[in-house]
Amino acid sequence: MAQDAPRRAPVTPKGSRIKDSTAYKVFTVVNTVALLLLCATMLYPFLMLLAQSFSSAAAINAGQVNLLPVDVNLDTYRAVANNGAFWRSYGNTVVYTVIGTAIAMTLTTTYAFVLSKKHLRGRGLLIGIAVFTMFFNGGIVPNYVLISSLGMKNTMWAVILPPALSVFNLLVMKAFFENLPTELEEAAHIDGLTWFGIFFRIVLPLSKAVIATMVLFYSVQYWNDWFGAFLYLTETDLFPVTLFLRNLIAGASTAASEGAAASGGSAADLNANIQSVTMILILIPILCVYPFVQRYFVSGIMLGSVKG
Incomplete structure (x- = not known):
């Protein structure tokens, strides 16, 4: 009897991609969320510092400055420049x-x-x-x-x-x-x-x-x-x-x-x-x-x- 022909790997249509497994999708989502949280944690102090540099002293002392400047003030930059x-x-x-x-x-x-x-x-x-x-x-x-x-x-x-x-x-x-x-x-x-x-x-x-x-x-x-x-x-x-x-x-x-x-x-x-x-x-x-x-x-x- 003639030997069976070897099996060929399934051919995927052009332009199609193999679907990701559920575990990989979960890992991707968790990894993305963790990295975004880490980036936010790292950027928050810098953005707050930047906002304070453009805010007024009264707003800073009152604790009103977070991520955006309050009462924009450029006097400090002028003072440092001089x-x-x-x-x-x-x-x-x-x-x-x-x-x-x-x-x-x-x-x-x-x-x-x-x-x-x-x-x-x-x-x-x-x-x-x-x-x-x-x-x-x-x-x-x-x-x-x-x-x-x-x-x-x-x-x-x-x-x-x-x-x-x-x-x-x-x-x-x-x-x-x-x-x-x-x-x-x-x-x-x-x-x-x-x-x-x-x-x-x-x-x-x-x-x-x-x-x-x-x-x-x-x-x-x-x-x-x-x-x-x-x-x-x-x-x-x-x-x-x-x-x-x-x-x-x-x-x-x-x-x-x-x-x-x-x-x-x-x-x-x-x-x-x-x-x-x-x-x-x-x-x-x-x-x-x-x-x-x-x-x-x-x-x-x-x-x-x-x-x-």
């Missing part, structure tokens, strides 16, 4: 962030590239030293004494150099470099490239995703840091904008009152939302930069965290 101390601190933060991120990326990439070479003598010791600093540090007083003895107090280097190397970022980048094909380096050696040539002409161009992610991490770290400046800086001309905001919140700065007087407004009317305006202006650069590196964020972390 406040020289705020913009000087803002410029300091930009300088600290740019220089600090450049130094941090130089240290992180070079150190991670060295640690990724398994034939390196003393590699385990170098990794151990780096990991040790994740769990133990000298403390505030020894760090303060060290910075003072090095002559870095009241200089920008006191803010830039201490946090210039993050061990977490170092280990993520090291894992990423270890995943790069070794055949590329071997071919480069045959072509006569030195280790510096391999690093700059092969490794870095192939590491755009993880580099963009680390740049974002370091930039946010330097932009938001105020504690180092609080410890090591006493000259107001060197203050970053986050320390300016901290002093504003703590009531240790009279810059808001001076700005209000310069704009012709009342300091009492501006004190209620001067903090909101300052926070919004501090957040703007990060919100502008993040969309350009967001597409690298997930891929950079995954590529640098998973080895295999």
Whole structure:
């Protein structure tokens, strides 16, 4: 007897799609609702802060401001725009962030590239030293004494150099470099490239995703840091904008009152939302930069965290 012909898979008409199962539909709905709630939770404080920055002091003190401004008030923005101390601190933060991120990326990439070479003598010791600093540090007083003895107090280097190397970022980048094909380096050696040539002409161009992610991490770290400046800086001309905001919140700065007087407004009317305006202006650069590196964020972390 002739063998039966093999069964063919059912052919779906052109343009039709397989129906989703009930369990998948339920999962999709629950997942969508959960993500929307999470997004709303994350956006609510920011939208409320934005509404307060455009509202009057009386409305804020009365608790009338929620997601929309009440009694729209632009006097606070005018006061901040006329406040020289705020913009000087803002410029300091930009300088600290740019220089600090450049130094941090130089240290992180070079150190991670060295640690990724398994034939390196003393590699385990170098990794151990780096990991040790994740769990133990000298403390505030020894760090303060060290910075003072090095002559870095009241200089920008006191803010830039201490946090210039993050061990977490170092280990993520090291894992990423270890995943790069070794055949590329071997071919480069045959072509006569030195280790510096391999690093700059092969490794870095192939590491755009993880580099963009680390740049974002370091930039946010330097932009938001105020504690180092609080410890090591006493000259107001060197203050970053986050320390300016901290002093504003703590009531240790009279810059808001001076700005209000310069704009012709009342300091009492501006004190209620001067903090909101300052926070919004501090957040703007990060919100502008993040969309350009967001597409690298997930891929950079995954590529640098998973080895295999």
